[in-house]
Amino acid sequence: MLAQCSEHCAHIFHSFRENVTDSSKIQELIKLSHEAKSYAYAPYSDFKVGAALLCSDGTISTGCNVENAVYPLGICAERTAIVKAVSEGHRKFLAIAIASDMKDAIISPCGSCRQTLIEFGTEWDVYMTKSDMTYEVMKTGELLPHSFTPDSLNSEKISNAH
Amino acid sequence: MLAQCSEHCAHIFHSFRENVTDSSKIQELIKLSHEAKSYAYAPYSDFKVGAALLCSDGTISTGCNVENAVYPLGICAERTAIVKAVSEGHRKFLAIAIASDMKDAIISPCGSCRQTLIEFGTEWDVYMTKSDMTYEVMKTGELLPHSFTPDSLNSEKISNAH
Amino acid sequence: MLAQCSEHCAHIFHSFRENVTDSSKIQELIKLSHEAKSYAYAPYSDFKVGAALLCSDGTISTGCNVENAVYPLGICAERTAIVKAVSEGHRKFLAIAIASDMKDAIISPCGSCRQTLIEFGTEWDVYMTKSDMTYEVMKTGELLPHSFTPDSLNSEKISNAH
Amino acid sequence: MLAQCSEHCAHIFHSFRENVTDSSKIQELIKLSHEAKSYAYAPYSDFKVGAALLCSDGTISTGCNVENAVYPLGICAERTAIVKAVSEGHRKFLAIAIASDMKDAIISPCGSCRQTLIEFGTEWDVYMTKSDMTYEVMKTGELLPHSFTPDSLNSEKISNAH
Ligand SMILES: [Zn+2]
Ligand SMILES: [Zn+2]
Ligand SMILES: [Zn+2]
Ligand SMILES: [Zn+2]
Numbered sequence: 225m226l227a228q229c230s231e232h233c234a235h236i237f238h239s240f241r242e243n244v245t246d247s248s249k250i251q252e253l254i255k256l257s258h259e260a261k262s263y264a265y266a267p268y269s270d271f272k273v274g275a276a277l278l279c280s281d282g283t284i285s286t287g288c289n290v291e292n293a294v295y296p297l298g299i300c301a302e303r304t305a306i307v308k309a310v311s312e313g314h315r316k317f318l319a320i321a322i323a324s325d326m327k328d329a330i331i332s333p334c335g336s337c338r339q340t341l342i343e344f345g346t347e348w349d350v351y352m353t354k355s356d357m358t359y360e361v362m363k364t365g366e367l368l369p370h371s372f373t374p375d376s377l378n379s380e381k382i383s384n385a386h
Numbered sequence: 387m388l389a390q391c392s393e394h395c396a397h398i399f400h401s402f403r404e405n406v407t408d409s410s411k412i413q414e415l416i417k418l419s420h421e422a423k424s425y426a427y428a429p430y431s432d433f434k435v436g437a438a439l440l441c442s443d444g445t446i447s448t449g450c451n452v453e454n455a456v457y458p459l460g461i462c463a464e465r466t467a468i469v470k471a472v473s474e475g476h477r478k479f480l481a482i483a484i485a486s487d488m489k490d491a492i493i494s495p496c497g498s499c500r501q502t503l504i505e506f507g508t509e510w511d512v513y514m515t516k517s518d519m520t521y522e523v524m525k526t527g528e529l530l531p532h533s534f535t536p537d538s539l540n541s542e543k544i545s546n547a548h
Numbered sequence: 549m550l551a552q553c554s555e556h557c558a559h560i561f562h563s564f565r566e567n568v569t570d571s572s573k574i575q576e577l578i579k580l581s582h583e584a585k586s587y588a589y590a591p592y593s594d595f596k597v598g599a600a601l602l603c604s605d606g607t608i609s610t611g612c613n614v615e616n617a618v619y620p621l622g623i624c625a626e627r628t629a630i631v632k633a634v635s636e637g638h639r640k641f642l643a644i645a646i647a648s649d650m651k652d653a654i655i656s657p658c659g660s661c662r663q664t665l666i667e668f669g670t671e672w673d674v675y676m677t678k679s680d681m682t683y684e685v686m687k688t689g690e691l692l693p694h695s696f697t698p699d700s701l702n703s704e705k706i707s708n709a710h
Numbered sequence: 711m712l713a714q715c716s717e718h719c720a721h722i723f724h725s726f727r728e729n730v731t732d733s734s735k736i737q738e739l740i741k742l743s744h745e746a747k748s749y750a751y752a753p754y755s756d757f758k759v760g761a762a763l764l765c766s767d768g769t770i771s772t773g774c775n776v777e778n779a780v781y782p783l784g785i786c787a788e789r790t791a792i793v794k795a796v797s798e799g800h801r802k803f804l805a806i807a808i809a810s811d812m813k814d815a816i817i818s819p820c821g822s823c824r825q826t827l828i829e830f831g832t833e834w835d836v837y838m839t840k841s842d843m844t845y846e847v848m849k850t851g852e853l854l855p856h857s858f859t860p861d862s863l864n865s866e867k868i869s870n871a872h
Pocket of ligand 1: 300301302303333334335336337338618
């Protein structure tokens with residue numbers, strides 16, 4: 225556990241120091257996530273969220289939350305950005321930025337979104353911002369330690385499984 | 387009940403005869419839904435679905451299903467098309483076409499997608515197609531009779547409710 | 549379409565006249581759905597829902613809605629009742645009653661719940677009640693016309709499907 | 711970040727050494743999670759999962775996964791156990807055990823389930839087991855670092871938020 229946890233910490237610092245993308249691109253991504261927030265359809269929570277997803281070819285896909293009178297049917301900004309990108313042929317992502325109106329707190333992805341993010345890899349960057357556009361960054365996999373991944377489905381099962 | 391049901395039938399014929407959009411636009415919509423299917427990320431079900439959503443200003447937003455190793459995290463093609471359109475400023479829709487590879491059966495939206503569709507109105511058209519692009523059409527509201535709508539949330543409650 | 553719709557109407561009357569279960573059992577089911585509502589965890593919508601599910605062996609499984617600060621993670625009362633019953637070995641259901649605090653409107657299942665209900669058959673009864681315990685009843689399949697069912701997954705596909 | 715991460719590691723060891731519940735109770739919980747797995751309705755993934763949830767008063771609520779032909783409608787074992795417990799009046803939980811048939815891998819909760827778990831507190835124990843009933847344990851909050859919580863919804867927003 226210790227070894228794994230040290231590695232975990234290492235990853236965090238790694239992502240701060242040696243990002244896969246240059247800082248002006250990240251600034252643009254963060255700015256777009258804040259702009260995307262303005263399209264949020266959030267009449268029930270009044271909690272608007274925006275996201276901007278950087279695809280491997282440089283394309284940016286934006287998203288916002290889209291709520292529903294039946295609350296469980298809502299879809300988050302991060303997943304909106306993901307499905308939008310996939311529907312346009314993208315499956316490799318470098319980074320996602322997330323924006324909300326929270327003044328003193330970073331907006332982090334919910335558990336459902338984290339699971340959606342790692343479906344497309346555990347090693348890409350999540351920029352969690354405040355309303356002033358300052359941020360913290362973590363790898364997708366760090367946000368869901370010990371995660372259930374596509375590989376889990378193919379894990380060897382016990383013989384008397386069913 | 388009878389009155390309501392007759393009205394229901396009337397609606398169906400109405401939508402066949404007097405569509406809000408012309409037939410060449412509908413043919414384009416259906417064609418795009420079948421093309422959108424090619425982007426489906428469906429490694430778990432191997433069941434690819436595409437959708438094309440006609441916004442009130444003529445814009446078309448396409449979608450595909452985006453699955454997840456954790457099955458409940460998947461998002462359908464119809465909802466992909468909806469959240470994509472909303473994230474680009476659209477909230478009024480005229481029609482959606484849905485496509486799958488099923489040879490002899492129309493593809494109809496799942497219950498979750500139907501609830502998402504009626505969030506944006508109960509009177510617009512759903513074109514449910516076969517792989518040969520023939521189709522049936524129903525209004526969003528007909529696909530979810532007696533539906534729970536945004537108005538339900540504001541319904542008067544009994545005084546000792548909690 | 550007309551034939552199907554007539555059949556639809558016929559079903560509705562059928563379910564009123566010749567229920568699979570006797571009326572005192574239904575009264576008990578409805579009463580239990582209203583009691584189950586008191587356990588609802590609904591701090592976000594303040595919209596409490598209860599459900600009571602009658603299994604084929606006479607067992608009744610109750611449920612309530614369980615919301616989440618991340619709205620899309622909430623689970624409805626009807627689905628709570630279903631998964632609870634399944635987790636105790638039941639898969640055949642005769643009827644479900646649904647209760648809310650709405651004074652003048654029946655509470656009907658959302659699209660997601662309707663899809664969950666038909667996973668276990670399209671011919672069983674849904675009692676949608678008002679706060680005074682009066683109700684309307686429809687078959688699960690009637691609530692989701694032209695539904696995507698377990699059979700759809702096995703439908704023959706076109707050869708060049710992928 | 712380092713301080714936080716050290717604290718993170720500390721938590722992990724803490725939960726191993728000084729559990730809130732005695733070890734025979736935990737053994738029972740784990741055993742029940744494996745038994746609950748037998749009720750799983752998983753015809754689509756063929757991946758059966760069980761869960762057993764220990765409530766603060768000692769009651770144990772079991773759950774299994776309940777899938778759907780429309781994959782996104784499935785509900786995981788952990789959430790089944792939670793909604794079942796809530797529907798019976800429980801809202802304080804001490805521990806949850808999770809079981810699958812994976813031979814050489816622990817089963818960990820998906821992101822959606824993690825979000826559901828922390829709705830009821832970030833400091834209770836998650837026992838993630840292998841098929842031989844060995845396990846790793848983590849706090850709910852450790853499984854979702856930097857999580858969006860019920861408090862986030864009430865965070866102060868910027869004045870020009872909408
Ligand atoms: Zn989310
Ligand atoms: Zn759907
Ligand atoms: Zn529902
Ligand atoms: Zn889960």
